[in-house]
Amino acid sequence: MLRRILILVALTMAPIVQAADSSAARQWLERMELALNHHNFQLSLVQMQRDQIRAMRYHHGVFDEAQVALLEHLNGPIKSAIRLDDKVVFIEHDVQPYGVRSDRIPGMLPGVFAGGIAKLEPHYRFVEGGRNRVAGRTAQLIRIVSGDPYRFQYRVWLDVESALPLRVDLVDQENSLLEQLLVIELHQFEQASPLLIELRERTWPEVMEAPERQLQQRWRFGWLPAGFEVQHYDQHMLLGLNEPVEYLALSDGLAEFSVYIGLAGRVTLPGNVTAGNGLALASAVHGEVEVVVVGKLPVETLANVAENIYPAK
């Protein structure tokens, strides 16, 4: 009898415990959001994919309300990105520097890590894991897990002291590692570093603004994983092939993919292609129209999107 009561108590308690766990995990991620925006720090890190390792250094500084950040690749030809608030300038070997309107530097962390975490909650769960040591510091594991099998999951190890991310794993549905960001060293400062002060004072190329055009979106999705919305729609010439395509960018806040709609080429694409880092391509031909979907998502998800697209009424 006593045992039964205990089980009953345990059962009624379970949801509460789970809820507490999830909100604690969310608080960790919210601390990370703040830290990424408001701390002065420098991260030395490596980004690992199946066949390659990139060494990078990331600097972040705050001046009054303004932010300055620098991401530099440490090996190979010069490749850097500088962010001054919502403007990112790319400095790359052999290419004239150019500026883009962006709130974060792409290619390191998902943008949502620095703001908007709470908006992920309908489609992702936050789960508190154990602690481990990363970059010589104590780190708390938080998992960002999708409720459905249509997207990948993130595992984030946060510095217990500062809540800055020390390790970020992108993991597929079978728990294989697709990509890993690993901090080797974290330095924190009271003030923005002299390097960032210098960068802030320099003149940088203007942001390129794409011509604003009112375009009527002509397509409708027959199937999308919950939470994905069209963020951008345009028509452009496909890089390298110079074929006109209609382009849609979709995102659920964390994962994103591109949809291309164009006339079918005389060479059909392979049904799907997957890269070691999770980037995949799926295509479908509907009559004379070819739909190509590209993104870091399970290739089955992309294929389903490609197969279920219709002209808007």
Place this chain on the structure above:
Amino acid sequence: MVTERQEQLSACVDGQEHGDILDRICAEPELQQQWHRYHLIGDAMRGELPATLQFDIADKVAMQLEQEPTILAPKPSKRRFALPAQVVSLGQRFGQYAIAAGVAAVAVVGVQQYGAEQSLTSPIPVLQTTPLLGAPTPASYSVPGMGVQEPQRDAEREAHEQHLRANAFLRDHLLQQRLNGIVVDAPAQSQDR
């Protein structure tokens, strides 16, 4: 060791040897790919080469993809989830839509350079000038019964074009992501520290 296994594999494809090699192939992705290639080689010799060679697109795409060079492998298409596709007579309905001819080219310094660089090194223009149904060949090549060469070359070229196309989409995706930027609702600094 590796070559020994390859020999076994080769013999197995030719139907000369059986045994536990199939189990081992299934267990090792590298062998699996080899198996696939050997089968294609065998097919080609028997004149059964498929219309397109898809197996090495992957590697080639990867090599060209500058920003995210990774090994690409066509994934075995096991659907972990299946959804009923909506049946609509797409062909007819799509036919009414012609893709606008004068679409906006994104005027971007970086992109233009990217494009220019591409056209210098890429063999696309060459490929486009060749006739659709195979490159012109000396008459002696077209003697009936000698023709393994031709379909093979067509398939190769098709594979090459496939990889160029796939590559173009992957790169464009990365470029668009960059150009469109990241929008973040920056959290207010309230309870920080």
